[in-house]
Amino acid sequence: MSVFTVIIPARYGSSRLPGKPLLDIAGKPMVAHVYDRAQESLAKRIYVATDDARIAEVVEGFGGSVLMTRADHPSGTDRLAECADILELDDDEIVVNVQGDEPMLPAELISQVANNLTANPQAGIATLCERIHDRETLFNPNAVKVVKSEAGMALYFSRAPIPWARDYFADAGAGLPPTYDFYRHIGIYAYRVGFLRDYVTWGSCPLEGIESLEQLRAMWRGVPIHVDVVAKAPPAGVDTEADLQRVRAMMAKTS
Numbered sequence: 001m002s003v004f005t006v007i008i009p010a011r012y013g014s015s016r017l018p019g020k021p022l023l024d025i026a027g028k029p030m031v032a033h034v035y036d037r038a039q040e041s042l043a044k045r046i047y048v049a050t051d052d053a054r055i056a057e058v059v060e061g062f063g064g065s066v067l068m069t070r071a072d073h074p075s076g077t078d079r080l081a082e083c084a085d086i087l088e089l090d091d092d093e094i095v096v097n098v099q100g101d102e103p104m105l106p107a108e109l110i111s112q113v114a115n116n117l118t119a120n121p122q123a124g125i126a127t128l129c130e131r132i133h134d135r136e137t138l139f140n141p142n143a144v145k146v147v148k149s150e151a152g153m154a155l156y157f158s159r160a161p162i163p164w165a166r167d168y169f170a171d172a173g174a175g176l177p178p179t180y181d182f183y184r185h186i187g188i189y190a191y192r193v194g195f196l197r198d199y200v201t202w203g204s205c206p207l208e209g210i211e212s213l214e215q216l217r218a219m220w221r222g223v224p225i226h227v228d229v230v231a232k233a234p235p236a237g238v239d240t241e242a243d244l245q246r247v248r249a250m251m252a253k254t255s
Helices: 030-039 053-061 076-086 107-119 166-170 193-199 206-211 215-220 241-254
Strands: 004-009 045-050 066-068 094-097 125-131 145-148 154-158 183-192 225-229
Touching: 004 030, 004 076, 030 045, 030 053, 030 107, 045 053, 045 076, 053 066, 076 094, 076 193, 094 107, 094 193, 107 125, 107 183, 107 225, 125 215, 145 183, 154 215, 154 225, 183 193, 183 225, 193 215, 206 215, 215 225
Parallel strands: 004 045, 004 094, 045 066, 125 225
Antiparallel strands: 094 183, 125 183, 145 154
């Protein structure tokens, strides 16, 4: 069983939904729901990482722990590295990054990704994926695709349909090839702290820039990334006003 720390990055300045972590869902701020999901996992410790005093006040108000971080981080991974230093974590400890806009993330996935990293000592990162069942998702650039090896290690992440089924797609078939399973990447990560400390010293790489995918910086540097199929498929997170209304409706049905 893995021993791990959950860190929930929470920014106030979302371009599409300002103040997103504090938006109300079923009578609680979104960040409180995410914190609850983390508490349902096997995490040893849970922190919300923010640079905003309003978020910190709300988190402390419901009894959560806060790490105040700098406001100038270029990515969430950089913010996690600062948190690891604040907490004085050892290089071999495991941190799970749970996005602050995933109020319905199944807690099993948090524990799953941490346990997978523990079970694969050659990997610096572990993450998750789910099978794609429709052509629309495969060709949607907002749905990140991943190809993995027989051993469960990532071969590549892309916004494009990968792998390209040359003959099948040339015939403009309506569905997906029956001979191969395509996978959508799910953005939950477990990291070894030593990797985080290395990551912040590297500049961005060409693949990361062209795809706008942070994990490609690690692949560019040869860091193995373990990818497992989810134990339970998660609902989509909250990125837009429509997403917010959808999640509110889903939670209203379960309350």
